[in-house]
Amino acid sequence: MNGTEPLVSVRNLKKEFPIRKGILSRQVGAVKAVNDVSFDVARGETLGVVGESGCGKTTTGRSILRLIEPTSGEIRFEGRDVRAMGTSELRALRREMQIIFQDPVSSLNPRMAVGAIIREGLTIHKLAEGAAADARVRQLLQEVGLRPEYSNRYPHEFSGGQRQRIGIARALSVEPKFIVCDEPVSALDVSVQAQVINLLEDLQRDHDLTYMFIAHDLSVVEHIADRVAVMYLGKIVELATVEDLYSTPLMPYTQALLSAVPVADPHARKERIILQGDVPSPANPPSGCVFHPRCHHPAKDAACAAIVPPLEEKTPGHFAACIKQPPTTVSWEQQKEAGGVHPPERYLPLAAVHA
Amino acid sequence: MLDPKQRQRFLGDNRARIGIGIVVVMAVAAVVAPLIARQSPITIDLLHILERPSGHHWLGTDIQGRDIWSRLVFGARVSLTVGLISQGIALTLGVSMGLIAGFYGKWVDEIVMRLADVTLAFPTLLLLIAMVAALQPSEGVVFATIGIVGWAGMARIVRGQVLVVRQLEYIQAIRALGAGDLRIMARHVLPNVIAPVVIAATLGVAGAIMAEAALSFLGLGVPPPAPSWGSMIADGRDLDQLRRAPWTSVFPGIAIGAAVLGFNLLGDALRDALDPRQYYRAKKEGEA
Numbered sequence: 001m002n003g004t005e006p007l008v009s010v011r012n013l014k015k016e017f018p019i020r021k022g023i024l025s026r027q028v029g030a031v032k033a034v035n036d037v038s039f040d041v042a043r044g045e046t047l048g049v050v051g052e053s054g055c056g057k058t059t060t061g062r063s064i065l066r067l068i069e070p071t072s073g074e075i076r077f078e079g080r081d082v083r084a085m086g087t088s089e090l091r092a093l094r095r096e097m098q099i100i101f102q103d104p105v106s107s108l109n110p111r112m113a114v115g116a117i118i119r120e121g122l123t124i125h126k127l128a129e130g131a132a133a134d135a136r137v138r139q140l141l142q143e144v145g146l147r148p149e150y151s152n153r154y155p156h157e158f159s160g161g162q163r164q165r166i167g168i169a170r171a172l173s174v175e176p177k178f179i180v181c182d183e184p185v186s187a188l189d190v191s192v193q194a195q196v197i198n199l200l201e202d203l204q205r206d207h208d209l210t211y212m213f214i215a216h217d218l219s220v221v222e223h224i225a226d227r228v229a230v231m232y233l234g235k236i237v238e239l240a241t242v243e244d245l246y247s248t249p250l251m252p253y254t255q256a257l258l259s260a261v262p263v264a265d266p267h268a269r270k271e272r273i274i275l276q277g278d279v280p281s282p283a284n285p286p287s288g289c290v291f292h293p294r295c296h297h298p299a300k301d302a303a304c305a306a307i308v309p310p311l312e313e314k315t316p317g318h319f320a321a322c323i324k325q326p327p328t329t330v331s332w333e334q335q336k337e338a339g340g341v342h343p344p345e346r347y348l349p350l351a352a353v354h355a
Numbered sequence: 356m357l358d359p360k361q362r363q364r365f366l367g368d369n370r371a372r373i374g375i376g377i378v379v380v381m382a383v384a385a386v387v388a389p390l391i392a393r394q395s396p397i398t399i400d401l402l403h404i405l406e407r408p409s410g411h412h413w414l415g416t417d418i419q420g421r422d423i424w425s426r427l428v429f430g431a432r433v434s435l436t437v438g439l440i441s442q443g444i445a446l447t448l449g450v451s452m453g454l455i456a457g458f459y460g461k462w463v464d465e466i467v468m469r470l471a472d473v474t475l476a477f478p479t480l481l482l483l484i485a486m487v488a489a490l491q492p493s494e495g496v497v498f499a500t501i502g503i504v505g506w507a508g509m510a511r512i513v514r515g516q517v518l519v520v521r522q523l524e525y526i527q528a529i530r531a532l533g534a535g536d537l538r539i540m541a542r543h544v545l546p547n548v549i550a551p552v553v554i555a556a557t558l559g560v561a562g563a564i565m566a567e568a569a570l571s572f573l574g575l576g577v578p579p580p581a582p583s584w585g586s587m588i589a590d591g592r593d594l595d596q597l598r599r600a601p602w603t604s605v606f607p608g609i610a611i612g613a614a615v616l617g618f619n620l621l622g623d624a625l626r627d628a629l630d631p632r633q634y635y636r637a638k639k640e641g642e643a
Contacts, residue, residue: 067527094533107524111546117525120542121532156358170528 005079006040007178007210008064013037013073015059019283031283033059034070035234035290038311041178046204046211048225048242050218050257052279056234057214061180064212065097066090077178095125098171102183104163108155114141114166115151121173140169145199161192168199172207181213185220197224218261222246230254233290234282236311240318250320252297288338289322299324302339364628371624377617385431392425397580405600415602417590423602426582427610433583434614437498437567438560444502446556449509454540454548456510457517468514471507479504483566487575494577497570501563512555516548554626561618568611584611 014037016030034056041047049057062068064075066082075082077093085093101107108117118137122128128136138148144165155163164184171179181200185193201224203209215221221228221242228245230238230253238251249255256273275294280286286293292304309321312329323330326344335343365371384391393413400420408415414423456467474482486500520526521544529543570576571585572592579586584607591603 062527065531067531091533091535094531097531099528099531101524101528103524107528109525109529109543109547112543120529120534124533124538154358167528170532174532 005043007043007078008041008212009074009076010040010060010064011038011074011076013060013063013075014071015056015063015068016071029283031281032234032285033282034063035282035285037073037231037234037236039229039236039239041210041212043177044204044208044210045226046213046224048221048228049212049214049231050216050221050228051231052216054279054282055231056282057216057231058182060231061099061182061212061214065094065099065180067099091124095174096176097178097180098174098176099180099182100164100167100171100184102186104160104167104187107167108163110155113152113154114158117155117166118151118169118173121170125174127174136173140173143172143203144169145195159192160188161196164188164192164196165199168196168203172203175207176209178210178212181211183214183216186215186217193220200224218257230257233279233285235290235321236319237291237322238318238320239311240320244315244318248318250314250318250325251291251322252295253291256296297322297324299342299345301335301341303335304340306338307335361628365624368624368628370620371628374617374620374622374624377613378621381431381614381617382435384428385435388428388432392422392428394422394425396421396425396429396582405596405603407600408602414606415600417587417600417603418596419590423587423606426587427584427606430582430584430587430607430610431614433494433577433581434564434567434611436494437501437577438563438614438618440498441501441505441563441566442556442559444499445505445509445559446552448503448506450513450545450549450552452506453510453513454517454545457514458521458536458540458544464514467510471510474504474507477504479566480569483570484573484575487570492570492575492578494581497567497576501566504566505559505563508559509552509555512551513548516551517544520544520547550629551626554622554629557618557622557625561615561622564611564614564618584608 013034014032015034016032018027019029019031020026021028037056037060039047049060051057059068063070064077064082066075066085070083073083077097080093082090082093108114115134115137118140119133122133122136127133134151137151141148141150146162146165146169150158155166158166168184184200185196188196197220200211204211211224213221213224225242227239227241229236230245230251232253238245238249238254240250245254246258249258252273253275256275259273273296275296277294280290280293286305288303288305288307289295289309292300295304297304303323307323307330309323310329311319311321312327314320314325314327322328323335324342324344326346328344332340332343393411398421400416402420403412403416404418404420406412406416406420412422412424414427416422417426452467452471456464482504483500486504487496490496490500526539526543529539534543567576567583568585568588571583572589574586574589576585577583587607588604588611591597591600597604
């Protein structure tokens with residue numbers, strides 16, 4: 001195994017949820033929750049995934065673990081094809097990939113003691129039993145900052161932050177390499193958020209973990225992620241290192257998102273980009289670039305509505321899906337044919353966005 | 356099944372107290388029937404027919420001179436066993452079918468739920484009569500038919516609960532840990548769907564007692580001479596006898612009413628204890 005091979009690699013992932021109608025349940029359409037998404041997660045890194053609710057972040061995360069069966073596409077974990085795996089292979093794989101959930105209330109079985117919840121993974125994978133398992137449960141509780149005596153208590157006796165720690169301990173119990181963190185702090189108070197994020201960072205360092213960190217809070221992602229993917233309507237529209245993305249966002253959508261992040265300085269003046277309209281329905285996404293109806297790019301024209309922009313590397317390591325942002329692989333001739341009037345030119349990011 | 360708060364709510368509810376009282380009295384009577392029955396429930400004594408209640412025959416005697424008190428307490432055995440065994444059968448069948456239907460969904464769900472619809476489409480009593488008549492009345496047949504008829508309702512309740520629970524994140528979490536379907540269903544889904552079924556089963560015991568009484572009244576229940584409350588009412592249903600010796604029918608009638616009331620109160624209290632929203636709403640309305 002070479003060091004540069006990505007831990008997780010996703011290619012052309014699609015997930016459509018059928019819309020059925022009538023007594024015969026005929027399929028009348030499909031919600032394209034994830035629409036042709038490709039990305040890699042390198043060993044040891046944290047890939048942040050941001051976007052509004054309903055943009056397919058969660059579906060993407062769960063598809064990687066096959067908690068949701070994708071419609072098409074390829075998922076590889078350490079080079080192995082996840083979608084082709086049979087039951088026993090999949091079970092073995094689940095020792096290596098885990099998930100932490102958003103809702104601290106519904107993510108723990110209310111009828112099981114905390115110790116029993118954490119123990120399930122040990123039992124399923126025959127990692128420990130009897131006294132050894134008890135010891136491991138205590139150790140895990142300690143590791144996530146809870147007292148080992150808590151193992152006999154039930155989930156309703158804990159606060160949101162503590163419950164989230166229990167969920168983390170459950171995920172850690174099988175010693176995974178990769179954890180999908182599905183908005184793990186979104187439901188928590190800001191002060192508790194910081195604690196849980198610090199815990200996740202400590203655990204990443206101690207256990208060589210790789211994270212896919214799904215969130216809608218851009219400041220949280222800026223803090224924890226190494227690279228960030230921005231999703232909109234089932235597509236990745238921009239993917240870059242955290243520094244690049246936050247300092248020079250190339251996509252108009254990312255710029256709008258960043259301009260909405262509050263700054264803790266009452267005198268800071270910054271330009272807010274207010275997007276017009278609502279997110280279109282993923283059952284009937286706009287043609288061409290899915291963002292074009294709301295886009296404020298100065299060079300926007302008819303070509304944007306006709307050509308699906310590829311996610312391409314605009315500057316080293318900085319990917320964006322916009323045909324008006326050079327260097328683009330969609331030639332000016334093609335754009336003209338599709339009704340383009342503005343040739344792609346260097347589009348300067350708004351300097352004021354990240355004041 | 357009940358957490359401390361729910362237990363407190365349950366025990367603080369007067370309906371629960373009365374229900375528990377009735378059921379406990381009935382259960383104790385059934386268990387110690389040979390001790391508290393003063394005569395054999397089946398010995399015929401034609402010299403003392405239709406005697407009024409007295410010190411010797413507490414509740415009088417029936418048309419064949421049998422002691423009604425003795426028949427009543429032994430009848431409690433029949434009623435309770437019918438209630439418990441039939442609901443046990445209904446519970447087992449209903450929970451497993453509902454669990455499978457809700458968990459696997461798609462065509463499995465479709466088949467199970469259509470079967471349930473078929474069962475529910477029959478008028479219950481008619482179905483019972485038809486089944487018992489076809490199979491020859493005996494204790495076992497009565498238990499089994501009442502139980503089998505009751506599976507559909509339970510299966511529906513369980514399925515509905517499973518549909519809610521199976522998409523909760525802790526089920527996803529346990530699946531992500533690599534648990535098989537059986538483990539997920541038995542350890543993670545079942546304990547979280549069982550409460551409403553237990554309520555349904557408690558209420559179902561009352562229904563089963565009534566069903567058995569109805570079958571026995573029609574002569575299709577527990578075969579004579581075994582004492583059953585339903586057949587006791589039937590024995591005294593002759594109009595002339597009802598006028599001259601009302602105790603023959605009235606006391607078993609009261610017994611059935613009390614038993615059904617007891618289980619219904621218990622079930623209602625249990626339901627409210629498990630569903631705090633409904634409980635508080637009722638309380639608020641009561642205060643207003």
